[in-house]
Amino acid sequence: GQSLEQPSEVTAVEGAIVQINCTYQTSGFYGLSWYQQHDGGAPTFLSYNALDGLEETGRFSSFLSRSDSYGYLLLQELQMKDSASYFCAFLNTGKLIFGQGTTLQVKP
């Protein structure tokens, strides 16, 4: 079957580092992407990992290990505005399949 597993909630303090994990199960894997969605807002593309390793974009980094069917999103120097839901996703037969999402709460 196809599935993505990620924690439902994560809490961290401002200025800290947080890692949101995602494990997946699928055939025909082409990579993993991450989206951010604020309450009442639209999902926003953050990153895409097609190959193993770390991709860095400013305070956000994303990692993929295809052999472990595992990826993570790393958020550094957390800010209050990072409080949002984060979804990992993979493509299957042309369809983007999302995980259930991780709600990140950043506290002062």
Next chain:
Amino acid sequence: DTEVTQTPKHLVMGMTNKKSLKCEQHMGHRAMYWYKQKAKKPPELMFVYSYEKLSINESVPSRFSPECPNSSLLNLHLHALQPEDSALYLCASSQDLASGSAYEQYFGPGTRLTVT
């Protein structure tokens, strides 16, 4: 310009009404999508258009009817909806359906639909 626009922002309709949701993008993208999202859940794919042709229909009930008049516009026609269809309807676009491109989708702000 990386913007996808959707109208209306909010829509309340009765079960016998007919209404349409509209989506527009001017990024030259050739793939466009409709998603449905319930509260605290991930977006669920409904339809995919590629080069103005319907590519994927995720077994969506016929009371939802998509239309792609041209490469920039996507409509979703609604008729005889049920209260359980109340949700946020999101439009998205990507450069095309090639795997690398389809991973990077740009979403509009959505239409919050309430069916009474």
